[in-house]
Amino acid sequence: MVHFWRWSPTAVLCTTLAIAATTSPKRANASDVLDYVNPLIGSQAGGNVFAGATLPYGMVKASPDVNGENTGGFSTDGSQITGFSALHDSGTGGNPSLGNFPVFPQLCTSEDINTCKFPITARAINYTNDSITAKPGYFGVTLENGIKAKMTVSDHAALFEFEFPRDSNENGSADPLIMLDLTDLWASRQNASISVEAEDGSEAARLKGNGTFLPSFGAGSYTAYFCLDLSGGTVKDSGVWVNNRAGTEPKDLYVTRGFNLFHLEAGGFVRFRGPVSGPISARVGISFISTDQACRSAEDEIPGPEYEFDDLVSKAQDAWRQKLAPISIEPGGVDESMLVSFWSSVYRTMISPQDYTGENPHWTSSEPGWTQGGSDADNVLVDAYVKNITNIDWNLAYEAIVNDAENEPLEWSIEGRGGLASWKRLNYGKSPGCKIYTDFVPSGLAVPYLDFDPNGFGTNSRSISRTLEYSYNDFNLATLAKSLGKDTFKKYIERAGSWQHLFKADQTSEINGTDTGFTGFFQFVPHDIAKLIELLGGEETFLKRLDFFHTSGLADIDIPSRFNSSLAGLPGNDDSGAMASFNLFSTIGLFPNPGQNVYFIIPPFFESVSITSPATNKTASIRNFNFDKGFQNIYIQSARLNGEEYSKNWIGHEFFTEGWTLELVLGREESSWGTAVEDRPPSFSDATGSVGYLH
Ligand SMILES: *[C@@H]1O[C@H](CO)[C@@H](O)[C@H](O)[C@H]1NC(C)=O
Numbered sequence: 268m269v270h271f272w273r274w275s276p277t278a279v280l281c282t283t284l285a286i287a288a289t290t291s292p293k294r295a296n297a298s299d300v301l302d303y304v305n306p307l308i309g310s311q312a313g314g315n316v317f318a319g320a321t322l323p324y325g326m327v328k329a330s331p332d333v334n335g336e337n338t339g340g341f342s343t344d345g346s347q348i349t350g351f352s353a354l355h356d357s358g359t360g361g362n363p364s365l366g367n368f369p370v371f372p373q374l375c376t377s378e379d380i381n382t383c384k385f386p387i388t389a390r391a392i393n394y395t396n397d398s399i400t401a402k403p404g405y406f407g408v409t410l411e412n413g414i415k416a417k418m419t420v421s422d423h424a425a426l427f428e429f430e431f432p433r434d435s436n437e438n439g440s441a442d443p444l445i446m447l448d449l450t451d452l453w454a455s456r457q458n459a460s461i462s463v464e465a466e467d468g469s470e471a472a473r474l475k476g477n478g479t480f481l482p483s484f485g486a487g488s489y490t491a492y493f494c495l496d497l498s499g500g501t502v503k504d505s506g507v508w509v510n511n512r513a514g515t516e517p518k519d520l521y522v523t524r525g526f527n528l529f530h531l532e533a534g535g536f537v538r539f540r541g542p543v544s545g546p547i548s549a550r551v552g553i554s555f556i557s558t559d560q561a562c563r564s565a566e567d568e569i570p571g572p573e574y575e576f577d578d579l580v581s582k583a584q585d586a587w588r589q590k591l592a593p594i595s596i597e598p599g600g601v602d603e604s605m606l607v608s609f610w611s612s613v614y615r616t617m618i619s620p621q622d623y624t625g626e627n628p629h630w631t632s633s634e635p636g637w638t639q640g641g642s643d644a645d646n647v648l649v650d651a652y653v654k655n656i657t658n659i660d661w662n663l664a665y666e667a668i669v670n671d672a673e674n675e676p677l678e679w680s681i682e683g684r685g686g687l688a689s690w691k692r693l694n695y696g697k698s699p700g701c702k703i704y705t706d707f708v709p710s711g712l713a714v715p716y717l718d719f720d721p722n723g724f725g726t727n728s729r730s731i732s733r734t735l736e737y738s739y740n741d742f743n744l745a746t747l748a749k750s751l752g753k754d755t756f757k758k759y760i761e762r763a764g765s766w767q768h769l770f771k772a773d774q775t776s777e778i779n780g781t782d783t784g785f786t787g788f789f790q791f792v793p794h795d796i797a798k799l800i801e802l803l804g805g806e807e808t809f810l811k812r813l814d815f816f817h818t819s820g821l822a823d824i825d826i827p828s829r830f831n832s833s834l835a836g837l838p839g840n841d842d843s844g845a846m847a848s849f850n851l852f853s854t855i856g857l858f859p860n861p862g863q864n865v866y867f868i869i870p871p872f873f874e875s876v877s878i879t880s881p882a883t884n885k886t887a888s889i890r891n892f893n894f895d896k897g898f899q900n901i902y903i904q905s906a907r908l909n910g911e912e913y914s915k916n917w918i919g920h921e922f923f924t925e926g927w928t929l930e931l932v933l934g935r936e937e938s939s940w941g942t943a944v945e946d947r948p949p950s951f952s953d954a955t956g957s958v959g960y961l962h
């Protein structure tokens with residue numbers, strides 16, 4: 268593969284990182300793109316990012332857990348560390364996610380095992396702010412008591428190393444203790460088991476077990492399995508603990524919530540004879556299938572007995588370099604903090620989704636998950652179709668999407684589309700604007716609310732957003748149906764127009780008691796912007812409304828001010844990388860309209876960006892002329908595609924796969940470039956018929 272990372276020497280030499288020196292990644296090699304990734308961006312102020320060590324899409328994600336803002340495990344919010352665990356999510360909202368089976372190192376105050384601190388509130392401890400080192404594939408931190416922790420990962424296992432201070436504490440106990448807590452971040456554990464295999468005097472210990480937990484978002488419960496191998500010292504004693512008491516017998520424990528659902532804290536421990544000469548290693552294998560699989564993964568991926576910690580870190584970093592390699596930029600003198608914000612966003616687009624291949628116990632039945640609107644996986648599938656992703660059985664995909672479109676599931680909070688039976692019975696899917704099908708249905712129809720629906724059950728709300736999403740889901744289904752030569756496309760393209768029922772032309776709006784002056788409302792019609800512009804009052808009003816939306820404070824998603832390299836540099840939670848993708852696509856100047864072969868063009872925030880397609884190995888470039896790092900020249904005056912004049916304000920995915928070159932000439936004033944009707948993105952009721960299904 269060609270190497271793509273280039274940088275402008277002036278950018279590297281003349282600017283300083285705008286983030287705290289304590290948290291900036293070490294800069295050993297200025298040409299290493301990983302130096303521009305700071306996993307701590309969004310680790311405070313609600314970004315909820317995962318800041319620890321992970322492989323791209325890795326199932327296992329190692330990080331400290333804190334007792335403050337801990338949705339993603341760790342946070343730089345000044346709260347205290349309560350453990351180190353191997354499963355996390357990134358940028359989710361709601362309850363903290365995962366954080367199962369945390370391990371925790373400590374030196375107890377005396378020989379008496381009961382002087383060790385077992386429950387979370389007792390053991391929580393401050394860390395030293397300037398000790399944090401967060402890099403792709405690596406995380407290190409020092410606790411206030413001098414214990415140093417560092418961690419890295421393979422796909423299904425984490426490796427933690429805990430280095431204890433050489434000096435014993437004032438009472439003379441220098442025996443390192445490692446405990447494991449059968450809990451998760453939001454104490455959702457239902458029941459769990461642990462068994463401790465550790466002969467006194469032996470050089471290694473294994474703790475294994477399982478626990479049933481509730482998903483932080485979703486229905487039902489799930490069981491996770493762990494296999495923890497401890498080494499680096501001679502075992503002094505071991506056993507189990509419950510609440511704040513521990514004993515060396517028995518070596519097994521089964522804990523449940525009991526009839527009153529009380530969450531009892533419990534787990535296992537191993538104490539080593541101190542002082543130990545090196546770090547105590549804790550290798551944690553994880554599985555959703557079995558304890559044996561957890562142990563096997565750990566043994567295969569991180570073989571012992573001596574662990575090559577640094578090699579694992581290098582492997583993880585190479586994996587990340589490879590993932591970031593297709594993108595290269597010429598910054599054009601922009602602040603280095605923008606580079607850090609950009610590369611960190613690219614990095615965060617690949618933390619989730621996690622690769623659970625081989626670990627899904629539900630594979631033969633349904634997969635768990637909550638739906639929030641329509642059946643939007645349809646859009647993702649069709650997006651892959653229009654971008655020519657191969658090795659997919661598209662007829663099977665079509666069947667699945669038709670199933671979403673036609674059959675109301677019993678539990679529509681977790682799959683398919685709710686209210687579908689009533690929606691069909693009441694004819695809400697008829698398109699009022701359809702030119703082929705003329706049955707006009709009066710406006711005001713949405714996914715029904717408070718209807719009689721004995722067919723399925725779910726959250727009976729979001730009637731408007733669901734109607735809009737169903738209509739876009741149907742548009743995507745129509746796209747696939749048409750391409751596969753199915754005559755159902757007529758039915759679905761008609762349903763795709765049903766969003767128009769929701770438009771309320773005389774709806775006014777107020778902000779802070781002041782009328783905005785705009786009438787007629789709703790949003791989100793990615794397949795029919797032309798009709799949306801018409802309904803919202805025509806071009807001039809549409810532009811005024813857009814400007815108002817972005818300047819009134821209603822939507823403040825500016826780049827670079829709202830996405831920056833500070834630890835609080837995300838305007839809200841990263842939503843499993845959705846915000847990161849927003850930053851990535853906006854910054855490179857090509858924003859996708861998923862489900863369609865369309866990227867909207869704006870000038871990149873760098874002088875140029877090149878992207879090599881992994882499908883063809885061809886490199887596409889988008890380049891600004893008259894670029895200025897102060898972002899004064901932000902309006903496209905003219906464009907050339909592969910040297911030829913290009914007037915459309917959008918481009919297809921071929922740009923990437925064919926390795927085209929797009930050159931944009933910028934200026935300070937708005938121009939008429941890209942504004943002609945025929946230069947706009949396709950819309951299905953567009954007069955020019957660029958989608959073409961109905962004409
Ligand atoms: C810098 O890092 C790159 C990528 O790992 C490597 O190929 C190169 O040899 C390094 N250069 C120096 C001077 O260390």
Ligand SMILES: *[C@@H]1O[C@H](CO)[C@@H](O)[C@H](O)[C@H]1NC(C)=O
Nearest residue numbers: 311343344345346395396397
């Ligand atoms: C560590 O940083 C956090 C967040 O910035 C801050 O609240 C806390 O006071 C700092 N702790 C120390 C000891 O400086």
Ligand SMILES: *[C@@H]1O[C@H](CO)[C@@H](O)[C@H](O)[C@H]1NC(C)=O
Nearest residue numbers: 344345346347392393394411
């Ligand atoms: C932990 O650090 C905070 C400052 O971030 C401080 O207020 C608190 O007293 C510290 N706790 C302990 C036990 O030292």
Ligand SMILES: *[C@@H]1O[C@H](CO)[C@@H](O)[C@H](O)[C@H]1NC(C)=O
Nearest residue numbers: 375376377382436437438439
């Ligand atoms: C040392 O032992 C004494 C007596 O048991 C106890 O009061 C004190 O808290 C211990 N010191 C520490 C640091 O735990």
Ligand SMILES: *[C@@H]1O[C@H](CO)[C@@H](O)[C@H](O)[C@H]1NC(C)=O
Nearest residue numbers: 457458459478479480488523
């Ligand atoms: C553990 O809890 C889960 C969920 O409540 C339950 O399905 C399972 O039967 C329990 N297992 C045992 C061994 O009690």
Ligand SMILES: *[C@@H]1O[C@H](CO)[C@@H](O)[C@H](O)[C@H]1NC(C)=O
Nearest residue numbers: 459460461462476477478490
């Ligand atoms: C958890 O482990 C215990 C002890 O080995 C075992 O009895 C139980 O069946 C396991 N639970 C699950 C759900 O695998």
Ligand SMILES: *[C@@H]1O[C@H](CO)[C@@H](O)[C@H](O)[C@H]1NC(C)=O
Nearest residue numbers: 778779780781818819820821
């Ligand atoms: C409405 O009021 C809030 C709170 O005072 C303010 O932050 C916001 O900017 C105002 N919005 C508009 C559009 O005036």
Ligand SMILES: *[C@@H]1O[C@H](CO)[C@@H](O)[C@H](O)[C@H]1NC(C)=O
Nearest residue numbers: 828829830831835836837838
């Ligand atoms: C960085 O981003 C955060 C979150 O959007 C924002 O609150 C803050 O003002 C920004 N900082 C700068 C210096 O722009």
Ligand SMILES: *[C@@H]1O[C@H](CO)[C@@H](O)[C@H](O)[C@H]1NC(C)=O
Nearest residue numbers: 268269880881882883884885
């Ligand atoms: C792209 O290049 C890589 C590395 O040289 C090679 O392994 C791969 O087969 C190439 N792919 C295509 C589609 O040519």
Ligand SMILES: *[C@@H]1O[C@H](CO)[C@@H](O)[C@H](O)[C@H]1NC(C)=O
Nearest residue numbers: 653654655864919920921924
């Ligand atoms: C997909 O493949 C078709 C047929 O080869 C081609 O015409 C089209 O341009 C391709 N689309 C993309 C986005 O690459």
